[in-house]
Amino acid sequence: LKLTQIKCKNKAHVFFIMFQWARSPGKKGSHYHPDSDLFLPKERNDVLTSTACWTAMAVLLVCLNFVMGPMQMLKLYVIPYWINVMWLDFVTYLHHHGHEDKLPWYRGKEWSYLRGGLTTLDRDYGLINNIHHDIGTHVIHHLFPQIPHYHLVEATEAAKPVLGKYYREPDKSGPLPLHLLGILAKSIKEDHFVSDEGDVVYYEADPNLYGEIKVTAE
Known part of the structure; x- marks a missing residue:
């Protein structure tokens, strides 16, 4: 492999x-x-x-x-x-890593523009949301990149009922997005590579990178 x-x-x-x-x-x-x-x-x-x-x-x-x-x-x-x-x-x-459930990466015949966009994640940056022009609304940005930043929040709210289970609500942030540091650290420990084989793959941990790492499958 x-x-x-x-x-x-x-x-x-x-x-x-x-x-x-x-x-x-x-x-x-x-x-x-x-x-x-x-x-x-x-x-x-x-x-x-x-x-x-x-x-x-x-x-x-x-x-x-x-x-x-x-x-x-x-x-x-x-x-x-x-x-x-x-x-x-x-x-x-x-916006592309760190969800509590492992998200698939599609390629070859399994990939489509819609599938790729739906494997992205929204994030809440607290007070920084406005500074970022609401780029935390990343899913709708991928699906409809022509939407200007000042309509992203509105478009996301409109899309949620349509997307249903395919939309993953982001964790709410305090004034500063300190909660994302733990998510980043966990992802860096567990998301190291994907297999070269298969058209639907998931990030896996390399046990030799940081020593033996236990990854719990959901």
């Missing part, structure tokens, strides 16, 4: 710009190229504008590095960027 190890997500987000340039293995196109199959012909000008803005920002950062010096840029840009990356990792990870 071959196993696919789940790698550290910090690396994935730190090099997210590179991922957008070349995409994941086995997929062609680029998020920066207007002729990529990721985009419709009518989106060409939008992609060109976005790529031009990204390039201008990259040039500006290089120039600021020479004008202000590396240490100042480290304090004013690099460290805040790292903090943003770590928070983004935390949020993204918990």
Whole structure:
């Protein structure tokens, strides 16, 4: 049995710009190229504008590095960027991991857009919900990504009766989402890899990673 190890997500987000340039293995196109199959012909000008803005920002950062010096840029840009990356990792990870019941991961013939969206999770971030533009309403965001952030809560409430048992109500948060730290720690201990075999797979624990880990099946 071959196993696919789940790698550290910090690396994935730190090099997210590179991922957008070349995409994941086995997929062609680029998020920066207007002729990529990721985009419709009518989106060409939008992609060109976005790529031009990204390039201008990259040039500006290089120039600021020479004008202000590396240490100042480290304090004013690099460290805040790292903090943003770590928070983004935390949020993204918990929208796809850590439910008390093991959630399936579909691939091959078993995967569909709807199935994939319904295996994501909503999270409550307390006072941070508004700062996040209610991205904690992650399920409806996956199912209907065209919904603007200011309608996500309303759309989620409307979808709950339709989704029924396929919607998993998030745990309520206090002012700060400290309850998510325990969920994160538990998932990091138990969700290490999925099998390379099968089209419906679940995260499993690698007993050799932290020593023997007991995982209780629900």
